[in-house]
Amino acid sequence: MSKKCILLVGLPEAGKSSFIAALYHILQDRTSLDALKLQRLFGLNAGHLQKLERKWLSGEHLERTRIPDEIKAALSLLNPLTSEEIELHIPDMSGETYSQQWEKRICTKEYLEMLEEVSGILLFVHPEHIVEPASIFAANKLASTLGFKDIESDDGNEIAKNLNLPLWNPENACTQVKLVEILQFITSKFENTFNVAVVISAWDLVVAPSVTPLNYIGKRLPLLYQYLSTNPDHFYYKVYGISALGGSIDTKKTELLSILPAQRIIVADEDSSSNDITLPLQWLIKDKK
């Protein structure tokens, strides 16, 4: 049996828990002949997976994973196409853990030990929770174009400064900077090449049909896209758009619950679309040489 470890990386509310709930369900589902199959589940907080799955099945909102709830589950899987048995470790770490890496510049030693063994990284981004680097230059230009305000405000800054402006706070940095730094922390400790599947969660929210997951990242997170593209020695990457729920449970709950759970999942890459949420895992653990 080969041992594989997949690390889930993402800031708070990036969609990691929804993914893991859907994945856990699909791995137990025997309807698809090609998908990876769950043989056995073990590890720390493994019971939490069942709780997540129950909520996912009934279309409930999943709570954010808190640091004490981090799952260090291991799954024994069978690849029906190759008959290969895989021991898959999927530590689901809280988004706060990754925020802390950026804000406090720390990580646990356990995290570094885990990285020594990882076969791949699932990097999650939620379209609604991307903080972009909104510049005053662009905002003023837009406001001027729309005729909303006079951009030549001579004393605006002086007035604002006297109102005790908030100081720079790392918490408020934009998403792409935080994610690049989290990846740079990895490369500062390890020289090997990591397989990274970037997952844009809630893909159903990205409505434009011509937008592929890759060009979505290029547009919304250009610094991350550039960083991944220019560092092939460190990262071999692919981008997926995944909707673990298949749509908004606030507006489409009845519709979503009326179809089989496995069929409401949306998985898109550059070339195709399917319901198989194990595709990123299969890509991550596949030998790239």
Add this chain to the structure above:
Amino acid sequence: MTNLKRICRQEGCTAATGGPCLEGLSFEECSNTSLVENPEIEAEEEEEEVPEAETVVTSPHDLGSSYHHFYDGNELTLDDAYAISASSLSTFVMIAGKADSGKTTLLSTIYEIFQEKPYCGYSFAGSKTLVGFEKRSFLSRVASGLDEPDTERTKPDYDQKLLHLSARINDLSQIKRNIFFADISGEVFERAISDIEEMRRITLIPRVDHFVVTIDGERLSNLSTRNETVNTTGLLIRACIEAGMIDNTMKIDIIFTKYDIVQSKGVEFNTDQYIEQTITSLKRKFEDKVGCIKFFKVAARPTQGDFEIGFGLETPFISWLTESPYADKKNFNIFLDSPDSSRADFDMFEYKFNKSEGVM
């Protein structure tokens, strides 16, 4: 470290020692678990050896686990920069000029453009000083609450602190290039103009590949400040030469900043013409004393007219990223695209160091 330990009252459950909870709950949710005083921990800790290279702290979130500290993301020391530069092609750039002449804005703007898209055919490939850049860019962001973009004044100290940016040509046909920017306060340069010893304290100057001097376009657009501004620039370059910090190999770039203001408020006083006269004058004074002197008109963060962000910055940026006078002088170009580029960098730094120490 806190002296609390985890316990579970459920028979056969190993949740307290890291195993799964029999109830399938997290440690905090399960009613059978709690944290209790553990006087043994302190005694054990005294005997525990902490590795010298690692900083160990504890978090209330995760009892008993230790943490690793990453680099802080702020400015680099020269030693840090040399360590990074050994792995790739690197150039060092110092931006000098009077206070509020737009020095920090120039380098912040390059970072801000990379946040939006690749720049000049190069893509962002990393930075060990993201925190330093973020702090400098904060006042140009909507999140700062300002109406107009601004840049925080650089602290007036002599510490040779550097910001780092790595970029790679878009088609990846060449290896990454590092660029290190020395961000030194305008007040330091103003003091150094009249005191040669102060100038010699800026020890990084002879080691840089590009010495950039900013001239505030807004002050050139004002009749009462323009002559003094140009005069100070001349004095600054002269002081560097007289202190032996600049010689006939140094590439000097003179940047007329805030060019959007020159093209709006400055039109009334023929500021463009005044700039051309300034270029002629500075060339005549210094062309034969330095390796090369070039002039650029830049509106990094324009507030007037239809200028794009980073107007005029492309050519100097490419030059800063890719050209090194030391490479030219010692035929290091033969290494530039070779896989053994680190060798070229070591040789370059050895050369620069020897030069700055007067060995060569």
